[in-house]
Amino acid sequence: MIKVLYLLNHAGKAGTERYVQTLIEKLNNKKIKAYFAYNEYGLLVERLEALGVETFRIEMKNPFDLKAVRELSKLCKKLDIDLIHTQFLRENYISLLSRILNRKVKVMYTNHFVMKNGPVLKITNRLLTSLESNIIAVCNRGKDVMISNGIRGKKIHVIFNGVDVEYWGTPVESTIRKELGIDDDTFVFLCGSRFAHDKGHKFLINAVHRLKKMTGRKFKCILSNDGPLLEECKKQVADLGLGDDIIFTGFREDIKNLIYGSDLYVNASEHEALSFAIIEVLACGIPVIATNVAGNGDIINEETNCGILVEYNDEEGLAQAINKLMEDGKLRNEFGKNALKAVKEKFNLDKVANETYNLYKESLKN
Template identity: 50%
Template sequence: MNVLYLLNFAGKAGTERYVETLVSYLSADGRVKPFFAYNEGGLLVERLEAMGVPTRQITMSSRFDRKAAKALAKLCEEWDIDLIHCHYLRENYIAMLAKSYNKKIRVVYTNHFILHNDAVTRLSNRLLDKRQDQMIAVCNRGRDQLMANGWSGEHIQVIFNAVDPEVWAGERSESTMREELGIRADRFVMLCASRFADDKGHRYLIDSVKRLTELCAVPFTLVLAGDGPLLEPCREQVKALDLTEDQVRFIGFRQDIKNLYKGSDLYINSSQHEALSFLIIEAMAAGLPVIATDMGGNDDIVNDAAGCGLLVEYDNPDSMAGAMKVMLEEPDFLAQCREGARRTIQEKFEIHKMADATYQVYEKAVNG
């Protein structure tokens, strides 16, 4: 099956990781021959080209860009595409408009966010719903939001994001992070690897660390990996709170994320908006317990059945600091969460299960 993966911005976030993962695992056994088209280039283009995936840039100025739809239809004819897999509303609308120019096209849309659409968008969703072949929500709340946004539930499948446990396997001794940062082997390390933006919650996370210093005597370091517009304001906040470099360490954007996981004891998610975070499930596959906000699809991952960590209230430093205190002071509970994390990945978030389920959606779309 020839599948064109269509993405407006081909950067370095979770959606790009999702596309790269599908391309890797669905093409490995020959089920899918992947192609890629994009509006704005970035790291994903480089990675896919390195894998030998044909790529092409298509200008997509808006959701109803007829010129882009014609160009997309022509490209699908050139590459003999059976199905377009889209990831944001802009390219999804354009792909459905492209059906007017190429009757062979079938469209699958994965919704990566849990966001309420405005009235105009909800209306256009309902009008275009009959052109949509299949949709994927990456969490249960995502499916509910799609339906609230005007899409028909009959063609929405919930398929959790997933990882390959073998990729993230390994021991603490393999990590160079602590040596690099000068962190003692016996110091408790918490990791948060998110872009410094409003919805990622760094400001209240840093407030939580200050609160933790008042609640807990166990030595700890919070390692903050990432870049973004709020990086410098967060640095200033740390200084204003008199937190030391031993307590909060900024290390910038890193590509050696496995190295960071293996050098840490706990993964922290402080985000306001999540569908189903790759960073959380990667960290769990690497053997890390998790503290996550009770937002979006996080409760599909962290819950009593999974036993892999704790959910906390978003933007509540007392809630976050209290959960951190439990993890720092109760090593037996931490160990139970570590085992729960690995087990949950195998049971619910294993890559071959995701790839198989996604290919079944492709077949439904193509065979109608």
């Protein structure tokens, strides 16, 4: 049994937190003994504690917080941790520095961003990642960018994010149309991204404004989540006169209910690594339109043939893509059938868990 401490600065409810939770659900008490440590409290703490996972708080002010380094080393010795699995740069650097005090523990890092570093971080990467056992990139573009950021390519392994195909692929009778007063003849497209700057809601809302001018068909766009830009986006919708066309639901736990009540999912993000939301939707057999950024091209391409890629901020292009799938039911059905097949073959959680566990074992040998 391998003792793994999952370390995350903010324990919220986004894709990275989902990644940690699903790995723990798949591997804990079977192949590993999982523990969780965090800095900022959030929903993930509650979810993991409900699974029986011990959780701990370590204050982590910055990537070079020496107090956090000592606290982490102390906790790992107390729990006899074999490996720390980190998710972002701050906790990764702290974990690597903690190895100076505790050489027994190994560190493995999953990079969830596709972001170029400046000269200082590139130098630090070269120095500190020599202490790293293995690194996971969740998309091919992520690996390329990490190499350009000074990280040795031999340590980087591309393991796509994955979802529970059986759960997402088992249909539910959606109640969302009845709840929101949407009839069966209305075309519904959904976006479940958090209202943050990089998620492209303003771009999507402007595209909906263009769509309204190019079609006479009834449609509803459902925006389901919360976040700092929520009120700003509501004002944009009101200013554009789209109050009857766009519905804000707030944060919902029943995302599967929303997906199965929709005809299409739209991801309008400016930045992505490999979106869990897109994969979950595809596992439900629903086609996706997504921006052509980072790992989205690993999901939607000629091989998978399960959706359409558009360029970020191309409002006309996004509106045309939505209109195309709104008008072409045959193409939607083709994309939907291919969607589930792609997830089963490439983005399956069992595959992710097994490949990650094999890296855990390899890391302990190094």
